[in-house]
Amino acid sequence: MAPGIFPPDDFANLSEVGIDHRYRLLVDAVCDYAIFMLDRSGNVTSWNPGAKREKGYSADEIVGRHFSIFYTDEDTAAGKPTRLLAAAKARGRVEDEGWRVRKDGSRFWANVVITAIRDEQGALIGFAKITRDLTEKRRLDELERIAADAALVQQAQESEKKRIARELHDDLGQRISALKMSLALLEADVLEHVPKALHGHFGAFREVAGELDAMATSMRRIAADLRPPVLDDFGLEAALDWMAERFEKQYGVPARCEIEAGSLQFNELATISLYRVAQEALTNVARHARATQVEIILSRNGEDCNLRIHDDGVGFPGGWKLRPDAFGVRSMRERIAQLGGDLSIESVPGNGVTVAARVPLSRVTLQD
Numbered sequence: 001m002a003p004g005i006f007p008p009d010d011f012a013n014l015s016e017v018g019i020d021h022r023y024r025l026l027v028d029a030v031c032d033y034a035i036f037m038l039d040r041s042g043n044v045t046s047w048n049p050g051a052k053r054e055k056g057y058s059a060d061e062i063v064g065r066h067f068s069i070f071y072t073d074e075d076t077a078a079g080k081p082t083r084l085l086a087a088a089k090a091r092g093r094v095e096d097e098g099w100r101v102r103k104d105g106s107r108f109w110a111n112v113v114i115t116a117i118r119d120e121q122g123a124l125i126g127f128a129k130i131t132r133d134l135t136e137k138r139r140l141d142e143l144e145r146i147a148a149d150a151a152l153v154q155q156a157q158e159s160e161k162k163r164i165a166r167e168l169h170d171d172l173g174q175r176i177s178a179l180k181m182s183l184a185l186l187e188a189d190v191l192e193h194v195p196k197a198l199h200g201h202f203g204a205f206r207e208v209a210g211e212l213d214a215m216a217t218s219m220r221r222i223a224a225d226l227r228p229p230v231l232d233d234f235g236l237e238a239a240l241d242w243m244a245e246r247f248e249k250q251y252g253v254p255a256r257c258e259i260e261a262g263s264l265q266f267n268e269l270a271t272i273s274l275y276r277v278a279q280e281a282l283t284n285v286a287r288h289a290r291a292t293q294v295e296i297i298l299s300r301n302g303e304d305c306n307l308r309i310h311d312d313g314v315g316f317p318g319g320w321k322l323r324p325d326a327f328g329v330r331s332m333r334e335r336i337a338q339l340g341g342d343l344s345i346e347s348v349p350g351n352g353v354t355v356a357a358r359v360p361l362s363r364v365t366l367q368d
């Protein structure tokens with residue numbers, strides 16, 4: 001046994017409660033948990049390597065000090081250490097989770113169990129304390145929660161976009177059509193009562209009709225940006241095709257869409273997520289790439305489904321680093337992560353950017 005870790009003097013009385021040499025060896029071998037003893041008033045009487053590793057104090061530095069040193073100032077001021085000891089004394093055992101402080105002042109999130117130790121007559125000898133550093137677990141839990149929240153927000157946004165698109169299309173679209181029809185009737189009615197020679201003065205009817213057509217086209221474009229009907233009516237493959245066609249028309253850059261995925265039945269989340277990734281990648285091509293050609297490839301490879309968007313543009317600028325406010329790339333990553341996949345975005349100087357998403361087939365197809 002390393003000297004100083006379990007100081008024999010402080011330990012003398014513990015042999016009375018049956019902690020023998022083998023137990024000491026066991027406790028000394030534990031590095032993942034801080035295991036130490038307190039006397040009745042809460043002063044540290046023993047210290048194991050796990051405690052040194054977790055809290056930063058060596059046995060020499062800490063044995064004899066009151067254990068409240070491990071608590072934050074706020075907790076100490078609120079009497080938490082004393083309260084925990086009193087609870088352990090009353091109930092035999094108490095468990096707590098919260099912030100604790102290391103020797104260097106840094107905090108860690110700990111799970112703590114304090115057990116009262118009594119002799120054969122039932123008199124309190126002291127306390128055994130086991131502390132586990134849960135900082136990493138807490139961080140992972142938090143990340144998981146944040147990811148789950150982000151997924152919920154995204155779902156809410158998608159259903160809201162769908163609702164607005166439908167409303168635009170069904171309500172506003174109908175009204176514009178009805179207005180056009182009334183206008184045509186009104187025009188016919190007016191012109192019937194006006195001499196032919198004066199018809200030229202009523203060109204405004206045609207102008208307003210033209211405006212209404214332009215309005216309907218805008219409205220359809222806005223609705224399609226929010227949620228293209230082809231996605232719901234014909235599925236992801238057709239929507240990617242349509243997206244490429246539309247991109248080519250809008251920006252004059254040839255866009256090729258290749259579907260090599262066979263006839264996969266994509267589930268709702270995969271359909272919208274892969275669609276949005278391609279949409280964001282194409283928006284980036286339009287905004288940043290100065291490309292002369294783009295391709296979208298949806299393929300299947302063993303147990304994976306791959307979506308690749310490649311352009312032949314200028315690529316990332318030299319020394320490129322993802323800006324913290326670059327939400328495009330981030331949202332692509334998030335969407336793919338939600339499907340249990342991963343997304344890479346690479347730039348070959350002089351050969352544009354490739355966005356490549358890989359997702360397990362089991363997560364993107366409809367399960368029967």
Ligand SMILES: Nc1ncnc2c1ncn2[C@@H]1O[C@H](COP(=O)(O)OP(=O)(O)O)[C@@H](O)[C@H]1O
Nearest residue numbers: 284285288289313315316326327328329330353
């Ligand atoms: N296809 C591309 N070609 C060149 N640069 C790109 C391309 N896609 C993304 N980038 C670079 O990556 C950055 C981050 O993209 P993104 O997260 O979508 O943010 P944003 O488009 O709002 O700038 C862009 O600002 C741009 O510098």
Ligand SMILES: [Mg+2]
Nearest residue numbers: 283284328329
């Ligand atoms: Mg972008």
